[in-house]
Amino acid sequence: MPTHTTYPGVYVEELPSSIRSITTVTTSVTAFVGHTRRGPLNEPVRITSFADFERRFGGLTSRSPVSYAVHQFFGNGGAVAVIVRVAKAGSGTEAQVTLESTEGRSQCPVLTVHAKEPGVWGDGLRLAVDHDTPCPDETFNLQVLDAHGTARESFTGLSMDPGSGRFVETVVNAGSSLIRGAAVGEGRPDPSGTVSKPFHHELPDLTVELTVKIGEVEREFTLYDPDCDGEPPCDVTELALLLEHKLRSLPDAPGKHAFAGAQVISFGRRIQVVGGSTDPGDVVRFLGECANDLGLEASVNPPVFPLCGGEDGDPPGPRDLIGSEARKSGLQALRDIPDVNLLALPELASYASVDDQLTVVSAAQRLCQERRMFLLVDAPAAWGSVDAARAGIGAFDAVRDNHAALYFPHLQLTDPLTGRLRSFPPSGALAGVIARTDGERGVWKAPAGTEARLAGVHGLTVKLTDRENGLLNPLGINCLRTFPMVGPLVWGARTLQGSDALDSEWKYVPVRRLALHVEESLLRGLQWVVFEPNNEQLWQQIRLNASAYLHTLFEKGAFQGGTPRQAYFVKCDKDTTTEADVENGIVNVVVGIAPVKPAEFVIVKIQQLAGQFDL
Incomplete structure (x- = not known):
């Protein structure tokens, strides 16, 4: 904008450059x-x-x-x-699993999860669900694991309410590169593993003998021994830590890691027990009357929910x-x-x-x-x-x-x-x-x-x-x-x-490829010309910008000729753009290049010289 002069003196004004460079595009993507x-x-x-x-x-x-x-x-x-x-059209199936809820009066499907892309690869995905959230009675966490139990993705505080900012479809479908979900019912998905009934404010008698079975392996242990375990747990969190310690101390069967990797999570007034396995058959079950008194037989699910049914296209x-x-x-x-x-x-x-x-x-x-x-x-x-x-x-x-x-x-x-x-x-x-x-x-x-x-x-x-x-x-x-x-x-x-x-x-x-490269570079580099005043000043800028770009290629050896005049030319003037063209909003730019052709045939001629005598 013009400088507004108010006092006698020297004013400094920055002027934008009229030169617009043409950048070379990629060649080998x-x-x-x-x-x-x-x-x-x-x-x-x-x-x-x-x-x-x-x-x-x-x-x-x-x-x-x-x-x-x-x-x-x-x-x-x-x-x-x-x-x-x-x-092939019509081939390929996405692996999927439907998660169910027992929070209502009967068991019903609530969330269908699909692998994001078709293929058998989706059969290797596993889902783990827990309710260990700030609102354990309303929201849930969803974790995506691979077949080895390695966590790939995790989504916390999910809701089944479409009006919530943490609605499961919105969060998972936008943030996951592995799965997509669809709410198909009311209620939250049940947690994976074994979930207890709610404990009262005072914990029941914990000096009991429990029998636990993970998969086909069964073990017995004492939940709390005053002589060995020190002070008794005073809340659900401490109970979860004690139970996890006891389970991990039990011997595994050969080739199994279920007890050694057992996890016990506390949320609200409940605990969730999951064996250290991604085998859906390794379900944690607490057997006997003592387990029932502690509420450990409330909800029994697999440690993970596997996706299945994927087919490669x-x-x-x-x-x-x-x-x-x-x-x-x-x-x-x-x-x-x-x-x-x-x-x-x-x-x-x-x-x-x-x-x-x-x-x-x-x-x-x-x-x-x-x-x-x-x-x-x-x-x-x-x-x-x-x-x-x-x-x-x-x-x-x-x-x-x-x-x-x-x-x-x-x-x-x-x-x-x-x-x-x-x-x-x-x-x-x-x-x-x-x-x-x-x-x-x-x-x-x-x-x-x-x-x-x-x-x-x-x-x-x-x-x-x-x-x-x-x-x-x-x-x-x-x-x-x-x-x-x-x-x-x-x-x-x-x-x-x-x-x-x-x-x-x-x-x-x-x-051919050099010509394509020059065409695409000029196409993009001259976009600024559109809607500019179609006059001699514009034509001069076009000649300057295009010539500068071609001269760079000439210096790198892309063209024949010993001088720029022999290697390329750029023509944009009243001869290429007539008055009729100007009236129709057209500016014509003519570019010529002399590309270097490969030396496909190398011919070496050898001539034998006869002996020469100096006089």
Whole structure:
């Protein structure tokens, strides 16, 4: 705002800079779409390590090519991935359990708990319930455990009242990554374990012999011995501590830890006893008339409530992978996700039908064109020889596009689950190599050559010679080779439109990917132009900002030419934007770049010189 002058002197005013920088976007964030053991269906999840994948999607499984591809991606230098779990339509079931209440006149279901995602993984979840809250007559605590008894999540002070701020559906469904709940009745869920009747203000006679049975193991003990236990308990809390000490002192059966891990909790005027086991069969029961007099036979439940009935979804078919744009499922789930540069579909290689593969590849290419991504296509698993590859590539003529590249053959790696060698589609490892190359050299460097080594790869399913490589390269098939002292590496950098017969200007992978990178960076970096006054001052700022961005790439070696004039140009003036354009609110920016093309063929000529005589 203008400075308001009131006194004679010097005024200092800060002016905003008219220069707006264009920031480069990511180049190697890879999306993997397909079957996983667990995880949210049709919901893109960004991860930064394989440990993230194990935590969110269940890790490796023999039924999931995606899981191995992600493992190879991070093993070869990948940094960020986006995972979309897809299952066959109508398959997959969530594990669940219904908690009941006996607080009313009869036992009735009150809370249904489901695993948050379909799959057998949910069968390993256990729920523990107690009423040890500041309002023990109204609220309850819910704890989620795994099959080993390790606490995963805990929710305290829950209410079954929909009007409460701690309503169980609101708190659990918003805060849990493992479960979701639905109130189906009135009353609170019964606590897990054995819960006593309310004790009076004065405790009953505690010098009694009790018989306790946990599972199939039965033991007898004296609850309170004046000669050994010191002063008697004076309230319910001290009684709970005494009973826990007594139970833990009892000998366990071989292989059991029920008595040694027993817990006794006091809440209100009651106590809750839980054995140290996550086996639902290890119920704590107090037997005999003495136990009844103490109220220890009031409510007997399992130590935990297990979820069950989960089923993994079947691997997706072609329609499931393509998905629906309206429902944002399958590939279409990536439409609204920014900063995704590469797409891998490792499940396609195992499809028996080539038509199914081509249907998905065609849909994936359309998505890549719209979202400026690049598709990594695995050669079909049926291509077991050079002749099979030469015969099969003709089927891909219908999907030859410059937003995709095909790689052959498959990789041989040790399966971490079995310790044996097996073959894998190469797209996951290739995405990692591309990410590593982008980070070390730049997106304009071809992800091929002696620097493009495939980490962890023992061999290839088809060993190629130079002559065989020469048969496949002109067809637009990128070969993976093994060289002495170097090992397996990428030895091709052509798009599917890189066949010699097509003579495309987008023949090479780095040229296509550099153009996508420049397009996306300019698209985002020029958003500020919208609604600015469309005049020469705006055009000058556009030229300045775009030229500064392209000059940075030029200095890094992305373009040909010895001078900026030879490497790129930015044109935005009255020649590109006419008066008619101005009237229609249009500003036209023309950008030209001279990308560096890879040295695919190196020819060394040697000439023998005859002896020379000095005169």
